[in-house]
Amino acid sequence: MKDFFYAIQDLFVDIIFAPFDALRALELENWFGANTVSWIFMVVGFVAMVYWMLQLKMFNDNNEEDKSISSHSYL
Numbered sequence: 718m719k720d721f722f723y724a725i726q727d728l729f730v731d732i733i734f735a736p737f738d739a740l741r742a743l744e745l746e747n748w749f750g751a752n753t754v755s756w757i758f759m760v761v762g763f764v765a766m767v768y769w770m771l772q773l774k775m776f777n778d779n780n781e782e783d784k785s786i787s788s789h790s791y792l
Contacts, residue, residue, distance in 0.1 A: 744751035776782055 740751050749756075
């Protein structure tokens, strides 16, 4: 049973977390290279926010939004 838990430890430490160890080593040499994934996520999030705002503006300009106070029955 003890070998089973050591196998799980080896799986996570040597295989699954290996990319994080590589990023940690890369951060000492190049900060921008180590944070590339974070920059990509920030750009994708910004593009998604701009798209969402443009869609909201489009529906608002077409007056498709029900802005009455009693638009929901539970109110």
